[in-house]
Amino acid sequence: MAIYERIADVPRRRYRVKSPVTLAPIGEFESATPDEVRAAVERARKAQASWAELGVKDRAAYMWRLLDQFVKRQDEIVELVIQETGKTRTEAIGMEVFACCDAISFYAKRAPRFLAPEKRRIHGLMGFTKRLRVVYKPLGVVGLITPWNGPVVLAVNPLVQALLAGNAVVHKPSEVTPLSALLVKKLTEAAGFPPDLYQVVQGDGQTGAALIEAGVDKISFTGSVATGRKVAEACGRRLIPVTLELGGKDAMIVCADADLERAAAGALLGSCMNTGHYCCGTERIYVVEPIYDRFVEKVVAGAKQLRQNDAGESDVGAVFWDQQMEIIESHMQDAVAKGAKVLVGGRRNPRLAGLYYEPTVVVDVSHEMELMRRETFGPIVAIQKVRDEEEALRLANDSEYGLNGNVWTGDAEKGQRLAERMETGGVCVNDMAITYGIPEAPFGGVKASGVGQVNGAQGIRGYCHVHPILADRKGKGPIQGGYPYTRKGEDGMQKFIRFLWGTPLGRWLA
Ligand code: NAD
Numbered sequence: 142m143a144i145y146e147r148i149a150d151v152p153r154r155r156y157r158v159k160s161p162v163t164l165a166p167i168g169e170f171e172s173a174t175p176d177e178v179r180a181a182v183e184r185a186r187k188a189q190a191s192w193a194e195l196g197v198k199d200r201a202a203y204m205w206r207l208l209d210q211f212v213k214r215q216d217e218i219v220e221l222v223i224q225e226t227g228k229t230r231t232e233a234i235g236m237e238v239f240a241c242c243d244a245i246s247f248y249a250k251r252a253p254r255f256l257a258p259e260k261r262r263i264h265g266l267m268g269f270t271k272r273l274r275v276v277y278k279p280l281g282v283v284g285l286i287t288p289w290n291g292p293v294v295l296a297v298n299p300l301v302q303a304l305l306a307g308n309a310v311v312h313k314p315s316e317v318t319p320l321s322a323l324l325v326k327k328l329t330e331a332a333g334f335p336p337d338l339y340q341v342v343q344g345d346g347q348t349g350a351a352l353i354e355a356g357v358d359k360i361s362f363t364g365s366v367a368t369g370r371k372v373a374e375a376c377g378r379r380l381i382p383v384t385l386e387l388g389g390k391d392a393m394i395v396c397a398d399a400d401l402e403r404a405a406a407g408a409l410l411g412s413c414m415n416t417g418h419y420c421c422g423t424e425r426i427y428v429v430e431p432i433y434d435r436f437v438e439k440v441v442a443g444a445k446q447l448r449q450n451d452a453g454e455s456d457v458g459a460v461f462w463d464q465q466m467e468i469i470e471s472h473m474q475d476a477v478a479k480g481a482k483v484l485v486g487g488r489r490n491p492r493l494a495g496l497y498y499e500p501t502v503v504v505d506v507s508h509e510m511e512l513m514r515r516e517t518f519g520p521i522v523a524i525q526k527v528r529d530e531e532e533a534l535r536l537a538n539d540s541e542y543g544l545n546g547n548v549w550t551g552d553a554e555k556g557q558r559l560a561e562r563m564e565t566g567g568v569c570v571n572d573m574a575i576t577y578g579i580p581e582a583p584f585g586g587v588k589a590s591g592v593g594q595v596n597g598a599q600g601i602r603g604y605c606h607v608h609p610i611l612a613d614r615k616g617k618g619p620i621q622g623g624y625p626y627t628r629k630g631e632d633g634m635q636k637f638i639r640f641l642w643g644t645p646l647g648r649w650l651a
Contacts, residue, residue, distance in 0.1 A: 144462035144496070145317055154345065156316060161227035161459040161496040162451050170319045172344035175351040181311050181340045182355040185282045188337040189309035193279050197253045200305050204249035206332035207301070211242050218324060222293060225320050227451075227459025227495060232415050237293040237321075240578055244298045247580050248601060252305040255598040256605065265641075265651045270621065272612045277605040279307030280382075284357035286313045286349045286372065288364045289461055290418040290518075292321035299361045299595065300325070300339065306604035308359075309338050313352050315364075316345045317462045350375065357381065359604065363420075365516075366542075366589045373592065384593035384603060387586055388516040389420050389544025391574055392537035394559060395428040395436055396530055399549035403571065405439035407549065411573035413447065413500050413520040416458045418465065421545040421574035425506075425513050426524045427533035433526045437484070440502055440522055444485040447500045451493050457500045457520050469498055469519030476512040476523075481505050486520075508539060516542070530559065538564045543588035545574035566590060 149155035154172040159165060173181070192200070211218070215238050222233040248255075256277040263273050283303040287295045296312060303310050314322035326341045342348060346368065353360055353375040362372045363386040376383040393411060395404050411423030428436045447456040460466045466489070473487060486501030500520045506513050512523055527533045537546060547569040548559045560568035566586040567576040576582045577596070585594035595603065622630075641647040 154347075156319075156345070158225070158317075158319060160224050161461055162224065164495055167224055168320050170316075170343040172348050173342040173351075175354070178311070178313075178342050178344075178348060178351045179355045181337075181342050182282050182284075182352075182357055184337040185309035185311050185340060186356075188335050189279070189282060189307070192304075192309060192335060192338055193307040195307075197256050197305060197307075200307065201249040201252055203332060203334055204245050204301055204305060207329060207334075208242060208245045208249065210328040210331050211238060211245065214328065218293060221324055222321055223458075225318050226289070226292065226461045227497075228415055228418075228461070229455045229458040232458065236291055236415065240294045241297040243578070244294070244580070245301050248301050248305050251598075252601060255601050256306060261609075270614055272614055274610045274612070276608045276610065277306065277602060278608045280604060280606055281308060281358035282356070283308045283310050283604060284313070284352045284355070284360045285310050286352065286360060286362045286364065287315060287322075289315035289317035290415060290420070292318035293325060295363050296322055296325055299363075302595075302601040303361065303604045304339065306601055308604055310340070311352060311355070311357065312339065312341050313344060313349045314341060316343075319343050353379065353381075359383065361595075361604075362386065369591070382603075384585070384595055385591045386420070386584075386595060387544075387589065387591040388518075388542060389422070389586060389590050390424045390514070390516055390540050390542040391421050391544060391565070392533075392540070392546045392563075393423045393426045393573075394530065394533040394537055394546070394548045395426065395432065396533075396548070396550035396552075396555065396559075397429050397431045398551040398555075399432070400551060400571070401432060401436055401439055404549040405436060405443055407547070407571075407573045408436075408440050408522055408524075409443045409447065409500075411547065412522040413457050414573070416460055416498075417469075417517065417519040417521060418461055419518075419574075421577060422518070423547065423573060424517055424521075424523065425537070425540075426522065427527045427536050428524055429527055429529055429533065433524075437502075437504060437524060440524065441484050444500050444502045444522065449490055449493070449497055449499060451495050451497070458497075460496045460498050460519065463496060465518055466496055466498060468515075469517055469521065472510070472512040472515065472517045472519075473501070473503070473521070476503060476506055476510040479507070479510050481510060481512065481523075508536065514540070530555075534559060534562055538562075541589045542586070544586040544590035545569065545576055547572060547574055564588065566594070 145158045219233040258276045261273045360383040366387045369385040369387040449457045482505045484502040486499030490497035502522045543565045546563045546565045550556045556570035580596045583594040584596045
């Protein structure tokens with residue numbers, strides 16, 4: 142049963158989307174053609190010119206109005222997201238409304254400061270004669286390509302940053318969740334955004350590829366490693382900047398001195414939140430031998446309490462689409478065939494008609510298994526026993542991915558030390574990975590998990606050309622070091638080098 146399926150190729154590719162909760166059709170969409178994508182970028186470029194002329198504070202006023210829409214229309218957003226993804230109500234509110242409100246207000250409030258022109262002091266003697274000012278100029282039109290696991294927040298967070306920085310945005314949402322993007326578009330319209338400043342082009346991978354070729358000035362991409370490589374290649378050919386927020390295989394290390402109750406709760410939430418469709422989801426757990434049995438016992442007890450329902454209160458939602466279900470099932474089959482033991486769950490939920498996989502606890506896993514090597518993206522708590530923290534760290538770092546990770550210990554200093562040795566973009570101590578929701582923390586992966594960092598001052602400035610303007614303080618008289626070149630001038634320069642970098646006083650001045 143396909144959650145989205147191609148129902149026509151002619152005159153263009155047309156898709157039908159079903160809800161993973163009910164498996165009933167909820168909408169259809171057509172892929173924009175490359176010409177339509179190009180036309181959208183051209184319209185965006187026209188809209189961007191006057192948008193860039195507004196000051197950041199004026200642009201922020203639009204964002205405050207967008208925030209009003211989010212606050213007022215919470216229920217509409219939540220209902221649509223649940224219908225389209227099958228995530229739980231708590232997750233729809235927390236991830237898709239709360240996190241969006243937080244991002245919009247964070248950047249609307251701070252963008253004027255983050256993007257204010259800066260005077261920068263010039264080092265050494267040049268500082269006496271030159272003046273440097275740095276201004277943050279928009280890039281132009283940003284192409285935004287997003288995945289399905291956070292269909293509203295993963296669009297809105299980069300969108301508000303790119304817009305506040307003075308750009309226009311053309312957005313290609315995931316074909317699995319096209320309706321959420323249309324709702325975001327409607328919210329921006331209701332907030333009075335200028336026409337064509339933010340456009341949504343629906344479609345599949347080919348449409349995303351067409352967007353990169355359509356004349357945009359930057360691509361902000363969130364998605365899988367495999368697609369990220371293609372996007373990077375295409376942006377490389379076009380010589381446009383790109384940020385790649387890609388997949389992960391986050392490890393959790395549980396030390397002997399950890400608060401086991403909290404760590405077990407963190408393992409369950411980290412692994413099962415958003416049905417495990419979380420780029421920083423906890424996918425591998427390494428627990429040291431002395432506390433292994435007690436930890437597993439607590440996790441099993443907690444997992445058995447998790448509720449999975451398609452209506453009313455529920456802790457673990459649906460798998461958002463069928464292809465992810467296939468990956469989850471194949472990783473679990475491979476793990477069991479290689480000796481893993483399922484303690485809880487381990488199958489589709491037979492009680493529910495929709496696309497549900499039971500919250501699962503699996504032990505006796507190893508790095509021979511797909512479950513511990515590839516991104517599973519499912520509600521699976523996979524636990525491996527290790528001798529000590531060093532072995533845990535070695536295994537945690539034995540991955541092609543490097544997005545986030547977490548360390549659990551009662552010793553704060555040890556937590557910091559272990560965290561620093563993790564080969565990941567970020568780490569949490571005594572907490573599941575929540576870095577994406579904290580804009581002060583630069584977010585981005587290392588190894589195959591991505592290129593570039595987003596969020597915060599650094600993130601919003603990533604949507605700008607950082608434009609240095611260097612002025613001579615006097616602006617008149619002879620140019621220092623100018624023509625004619627003379628032997629006397631050369632001797633003077635060499636003397637000066639000997640003084641500046643050959644004496645303690647000179648080095649201090651330099
Ligand atoms: P995906 O790579 O299949 O698709 C992402 C987007 O790229 C979609 O809109 C898709 O249509 C588009 N696309 C596909 N082929 C393309 C091409 N050749 N050129 C341009 N665009 C193309 O990823 P997905 O399955 O939608 O999302 C899940 C993945 O996203 C997971 O790996 C997850 O870890 C990752 N993710 C990462 C982060 C992060 O911040 N690091 C956040 C959320 C999700």
